[in-house]
Amino acid sequence: MELIGLANYAIFMGILIGIYALLSLALNIQWGFTGLFNAGVAGFFAIGAYTSAILTSTPALNRMGGFEWPILLGWAAAMLVAAMIAWPIGKICLRFRSDYLAIATIGVAEIFRLIIKSEDWLTGGSRGITGIPRPFGDLPYVQSQLAYLALVVIAVLVVYLLVERQLKAPWGRMMRAIRDNEAAAAAMGKQVEARRLQAFIFGSAIMGLAGALFVHFNRSITPEAIDPMIATFLIWIMLILGGSGNNRGAILGAAVIWIIWSVSELLTDRLPTEVAIQAKYIRIFIIGLMLQLVLRFRPEGILPEERKRNPVGPG
Amino acid sequence: MKLKTTAGLIASLLGAALIAAPAQAQDARIALLGGISGPIAAMAPPMIAASELAVKQVNEQGGIGNGGTLRHVVGDSACNPQNATDAATKAVNIDRVIGIVGPHCSGAVLAAANSVAVPAGVLMITPSGTSPQITAIDDKDLVFRTVPSDDYQGRALARTIKERGMAKVAVAYLNNDYGKGLAESFKAEFEALGGEIAGYSAHEDGKASYRSDLAQLARGGADTLVIFDYGDGTGLTLLRQALENNFFTNYVGADGMKSDAVIRELGADNLETFFTSAPVGEASESLENFRAAFSAAGGNPDAIFTTTAYDAAFLMALAIEKAGGDRAKLSESLRAVASAPGEPILPGEWAKAKQLIAEGKDIDYKGAAGDHEFNQAGDVAGNYAFFKVSGDTYEAIADMK
Structure with a gap:
C-alpha cells in the first residue's frame, strides 16, 4: 500500500539516526577511546547548531547575524567554533577525573543553555532562530528529504572513516594506553594532558557538526532542542548500548535506540485512546529497561571494543 | 550485515503497525500532536481530551462526507523539535493524515512545520x-493557530493605555520569556503611537526590595508604571513598594498581574488607579456550549488552552468537510469556514454545519476561545479586556482592540 509513505518515514529516521550517530561517534572519541566522561554533549551540539544558524540564516531585526553564508561554510564554522570553545573548557576541566569531569561538563552545558536562552541579541533567546536554509530545500518533500539523507550519510561516512583511520594509527593506541593506564602512558613519555585535550576538542568539533546538520534539517532552532535529556543522556545510552570503544557500535546504538524510540509509538497508537496517551511513556521505560539489561548482561555493549592481542605495525 | 538486520527490524515493526491500521477510503484522518511527555506533561492531556471531544461530536452527528468517519491518532511531540518532527513524520507518512492539530510548544511547531507539514502539504x-x-514561517498558507501571538497582548495594551491618555510611562518587566516578550512588543507599539517610554528596565525574580529600581524608573518623570510580572510573586512586591513611596500615579499590568493576591494583600482602596489586561473567553454562547459539553465528557473546561484545542480540532473537521477531503483545498476551506460572512456555527453544532455545507451555504465558526478570523499569516486576534479593581474582584471596563 503506502510504500512512498513508508519510504519517507524511513528516510526521515535515517536522517535523525545519522545526526545521532555523529554525536555518538564524537562521544566515542571522548569516552570510548580516551575515557573522558563528557556529560555536556548538548552544549557542543548547541554551539554548532547556533553557529551555523547565525551565519547562514536570513537577516532578522532583533538579533545579530543573518549573514547568509553558504551552508558548507556554516558547517565548517560550526566545527571550528565548537573546537575553539572546547579548548579553554578542556584546559580547565580536564584536570578533573571521571565523575568530577562529568559534573563540570554538565555545568558547562547548562551555562551554554542559559546563555542561549538569555542573550537575545545573539541567539533570539527563547524564540530561537528561524529562516535557516536547508540544502535542496526547494525540492518536493520526498526528494528534499532524500537529498538531505544523502548529505547526512556522506557526513557520517566521512567522519567514521577518518575516526577509524585515526584510531588504527599509533595515535589511537596511544589514546587507549592513556585511558587504561595513565601513569604507565606518562612513564612512556606520552603527554597525557595534551592528548586528552586533543581528544576532547576533536570530539567536540564533531558534536558541533551534528548540531549544524540538525538545524539545517529543521530550518529553525529553539532552546528546547538542547534539553539534556534528548541531547546528552540519550546519546550516552546509544553509545553504551552500541558498545563504547567501537565506532560501528556507536552507529548501531544510535540506530537501535532511535528506532525503538520512534517505532514503539506506532505500536502503542494502536491501543485504545484512553490507554494510548499513558502508553507513550512506555518507550521511555523500554529504553531504560534495555539499558539496565545491557549493563547487567553485556556491559561491553552489542558490538564490544575489538582488542587485538598482537597489533601489527610499528608501535 | 548490520544494515540488513536494521532494515529487517524496521520493516517487520512497520509491517505490524500497518496491518493493524487499515484505512477506509472515505474516512478522514487527522493527528493530534501534543507535549504528552516532557515539560508540559501536566497541560497536554486536557488539551488532547478537548480536541478529542470535537472529533467525538463530529462522528456522533453524521461524521465526515458521505458516511465517513473522522479518525485521529495521538502523537507525542514532547515539547522538543526532535520528537515533534518524528511524530509529525509518522502522522503524515504512516497514518496518512491530512491535517495536524498541534504541536503544543512553539519550538516544536516551528520544526514540525518547517520540515514536515509545509513540505508535505x-x-x-x-x-x-x-x-x-x-x-x-514561509508556510504556503498551511500553518494556522487558534491562540493569539504573544506579541498581541503587549501591542493591544499599548494602544489601550495610549487611548486612555497615559502618554508617558515607565516599564518594569520580569527578566524571563513572558516579561520580556510583552515588554518588547509593548514598547514597539507604544513608541510607534507617539508615546514616550521614560524608563525601561528588567528586574530579577525574588529580591526583597525593588525601591532602587523603582526610584530609577521614576526619575524619568513618567506618571504611569507598566508592570510585566506576576501578581502572586515579584510583581506584588514591586507594586506594594511603588504605592508606599508614591512613585507613580497609575499602575498597569498584563494578565500575569490580574491576581486576587494583589487585592487581598494591598486592599481595593489602594488600587483605584491599578489596571490590568487579560484574555477573556468572550462571554459567549459558544463558550457556554463548550463548557457544558466538556464538563459532561469529564473534562475540566478551566484547564489552560482547552478552548483553543477544541476549536483547532473542530475547525480542522469543518475544513475537511468543506474541502470534501481534498487536501489541496484544505487551507482555503479553513479560511472559508472560519471567516465572516456566513451562518454562525457554535461549538458542537456539527450536524447543522454539515447540512449547510452540503447545501453550499457559507458558514462562520464562532469558537469557544473566540471568533477565529484568521489574518494573512494564519494568526488570530486575541480577545482581551481592560480591567479595574472593584470591591474584591476585577471588573472589565473596556474591550481592547
Whole structure:
C-alpha cells in the first residue's frame, strides 16, 4: 500500500539516526577511546547548531547575524567554533577525573543553555532562530528529504572513516594506553594532558557538526532542542548500548535506540485512546529497561571494543 | 550485515503497525500532536481530551462526507523539535493524515512545520504555540493557530493605555520569556503611537526590595508604571513598594498581574488607579456550549488552552468537510469556514454545519476561545479586556482592540 509513505518515514529516521550517530561517534572519541566522561554533549551540539544558524540564516531585526553564508561554510564554522570553545573548557576541566569531569561538563552545558536562552541579541533567546536554509530545500518533500539523507550519510561516512583511520594509527593506541593506564602512558613519555585535550576538542568539533546538520534539517532552532535529556543522556545510552570503544557500535546504538524510540509509538497508537496517551511513556521505560539489561548482561555493549592481542605495525 | 538486520527490524515493526491500521477510503484522518511527555506533561492531556471531544461530536452527528468517519491518532511531540518532527513524520507518512492539530510548544511547531507539514502539504493548526516566530514561517498558507501571538497582548495594551491618555510611562518587566516578550512588543507599539517610554528596565525574580529600581524608573518623570510580572510573586512586591513611596500615579499590568493576591494583600482602596489586561473567553454562547459539553465528557473546561484545542480540532473537521477531503483545498476551506460572512456555527453544532455545507451555504465558526478570523499569516486576534479593581474582584471596563 503506502510504500512512498513508508519510504519517507524511513528516510526521515535515517536522517535523525545519522545526526545521532555523529554525536555518538564524537562521544566515542571522548569516552570510548580516551575515557573522558563528557556529560555536556548538548552544549557542543548547541554551539554548532547556533553557529551555523547565525551565519547562514536570513537577516532578522532583533538579533545579530543573518549573514547568509553558504551552508558548507556554516558547517565548517560550526566545527571550528565548537573546537575553539572546547579548548579553554578542556584546559580547565580536564584536570578533573571521571565523575568530577562529568559534573563540570554538565555545568558547562547548562551555562551554554542559559546563555542561549538569555542573550537575545545573539541567539533570539527563547524564540530561537528561524529562516535557516536547508540544502535542496526547494525540492518536493520526498526528494528534499532524500537529498538531505544523502548529505547526512556522506557526513557520517566521512567522519567514521577518518575516526577509524585515526584510531588504527599509533595515535589511537596511544589514546587507549592513556585511558587504561595513565601513569604507565606518562612513564612512556606520552603527554597525557595534551592528548586528552586533543581528544576532547576533536570530539567536540564533531558534536558541533551534528548540531549544524540538525538545524539545517529543521530550518529553525529553539532552546528546547538542547534539553539534556534528548541531547546528552540519550546519546550516552546509544553509545553504551552500541558498545563504547567501537565506532560501528556507536552507529548501531544510535540506530537501535532511535528506532525503538520512534517505532514503539506506532505500536502503542494502536491501543485504545484512553490507554494510548499513558502508553507513550512506555518507550521511555523500554529504553531504560534495555539499558539496565545491557549493563547487567553485556556491559561491553552489542558490538564490544575489538582488542587485538598482537597489533601489527610499528608501535 | 548490520544494515540488513536494521532494515529487517524496521520493516517487520512497520509491517505490524500497518496491518493493524487499515484505512477506509472515505474516512478522514487527522493527528493530534501534543507535549504528552516532557515539560508540559501536566497541560497536554486536557488539551488532547478537548480536541478529542470535537472529533467525538463530529462522528456522533453524521461524521465526515458521505458516511465517513473522522479518525485521529495521538502523537507525542514532547515539547522538543526532535520528537515533534518524528511524530509529525509518522502522522503524515504512516497514518496518512491530512491535517495536524498541534504541536503544543512553539519550538516544536516551528520544526514540525518547517520540515514536515509545509513540505508535505499538510494543514497544521496549533492551539498553544504563541511565539511570534510562527507568524513568519514561509508556510504556503498551511500553518494556522487558534491562540493569539504573544506579541498581541503587549501591542493591544499599548494602544489601550495610549487611548486612555497615559502618554508617558515607565516599564518594569520580569527578566524571563513572558516579561520580556510583552515588554518588547509593548514598547514597539507604544513608541510607534507617539508615546514616550521614560524608563525601561528588567528586574530579577525574588529580591526583597525593588525601591532602587523603582526610584530609577521614576526619575524619568513618567506618571504611569507598566508592570510585566506576576501578581502572586515579584510583581506584588514591586507594586506594594511603588504605592508606599508614591512613585507613580497609575499602575498597569498584563494578565500575569490580574491576581486576587494583589487585592487581598494591598486592599481595593489602594488600587483605584491599578489596571490590568487579560484574555477573556468572550462571554459567549459558544463558550457556554463548550463548557457544558466538556464538563459532561469529564473534562475540566478551566484547564489552560482547552478552548483553543477544541476549536483547532473542530475547525480542522469543518475544513475537511468543506474541502470534501481534498487536501489541496484544505487551507482555503479553513479560511472559508472560519471567516465572516456566513451562518454562525457554535461549538458542537456539527450536524447543522454539515447540512449547510452540503447545501453550499457559507458558514462562520464562532469558537469557544473566540471568533477565529484568521489574518494573512494564519494568526488570530486575541480577545482581551481592560480591567479595574472593584470591591474584591476585577471588573472589565473596556474591550481592547
